[in-house]
Amino acid sequence: MKKLLKKKFIYEPHHMNFRWRVNFLFLACFFLRLCFTGKYLDSCDSIDFALGLQDYDLSQFQPHFPGYPVYIFISRLFFKVFRDDVWALTMPGVLFGSLTIFPLSLLAKHLFSEKIAILTALFYLLNPLCWLQSERPTSDTMGLFFVIVSACLLCYACTTAHKGCIFWGSLALGFGLGTRISNFPFIAVWAASLFYITTLKVPREKRALSLGLLGLTIGIITWLFPQIGYVGWRPFWQNGFVFSHGHFTDWGGSVITFGGLDRIICLAKSIWAYGLGGWWYDSSVLRLIPSVIMAISLYWFLKYRRVDRRVRFLGAYVLPYLLWVILGQNVANPRHILPIIPLLLMMIAYGLCKAGERDYKGIALILTLSLIMSMAVTSFRLVIKYHQEVPAPIQIIQWIERQGNPLSLRIYCSDEKRFFDYYAPQWDVRKVRDITEVQRDLLSSLDNPQQILLVHSFGEIRQFGITHPPRVTIKGNPYTDSTREGLLLYTLTGL
Structure with missing residues (x-):
């Protein structure tokens, strides 16, 4: 595997160019995120995390079940450096949100092409939700990193002979569950990948199931057993039951407590306005520009992309998590739809690139540049406002x-x-x-x-x-x- 990667990324000039472009986007992403980090604990969840840094107690929602052990562990490492709660909780988002550039671009490259991968990474860098969420003292962006790493490695495992990708992709998903337990719907794309590798892929990988189960189990055990050892077996599950009951029946914003047309409108606004930066009635009229371009790009994606195993992989990634958001999450809170935004950006990038290659070369170029500029303006305005305002x-x-x-x-x-x-x-x-x-x-x-x-x-x-x-x-x-x-x-x- 090392020889293959050495040949692929060192001796071929176009791979060198791709690698340097991705490295540049990562540095730009990290620098920009670092410049606009939040100054305050801006939500109840961030308060829970901060209290958990000092006195970790699930029964007091410091933080709530299951305790976000991976995120808290990394945040405590940053706390030892900065001695400040806000910085300790924000830096994992800044760092891992920037590192997401690497697996996301590799995933887009493997599914489609280098051009689409670079454009996807650029859209991710400038996307308002991905950027703003990286500045907040919450676990969402760090959880996204592990999910994208897992998806990237599992995608590689489906189309190459690298068995190690199965194990490492499963391990990353296990860590992702320890960062945010609400990432559990991505077990569906993990299971679908293992099913494809063991039954449909030629040649079949007989050890794929055992490697996948081993990686996922190790990833979960790494944080679950220490968590139970610290909290106690019975209190851990009691806290889990109390939290789950409250989440679904009282304050969690699930379909049980908040449904109907209002829920559909909130979900649409979270994805379109908060997630992609599209226009809504309470937003600036300037958002009409990216709205039109993104709508055209998604149409081009549907027009030029036939349904094949790559599209099915995207569906296995997006649809189970989207169903979970629809039924079990607070759709009025846009951070819950963060994991699906990079894949939507990938579809937009695909539509623009393919339209430029086929029927609308000049128009696609103008639309791409316009979308980049309008997205940058929207995001800069948001993060500057967030950085300056007091909650x-x-x-x-x-x-x-x-x-x-x-x-x-x-x-x-x-x-x-x-x-x-x-x-x-x-x-x-x-x-x-x-x-x-x-x-x-x-x-x-x-x-x-x-x-x-x-x-x-x-x-x-x-x-x-x-x-x-x-x-x-x-x-x-x-x-x-x-x-x-x-x-x-x-x-x-x-x-």
């Missing part, structure tokens, strides 16, 4: 601090309580859903606070029956702020 819950905390003695207050809020737990742990902050829970808590309290504040989002405030105007209004940016609706702060009286 809405932290703005609320800063405002309360400026008003005087916060220890004399009682603050009622929703999920924003996690921000208070981290940034102001000494304050009296309680989580409630409606005015009934506020009244019940006050009746059960021994001491009455001097002042009562209520912090909630625009959509939730109707549960409290408040008619007077808020003291503070913090507007959220739906494209950069995890609190998309913004937050309102009220003073409660007469309770």
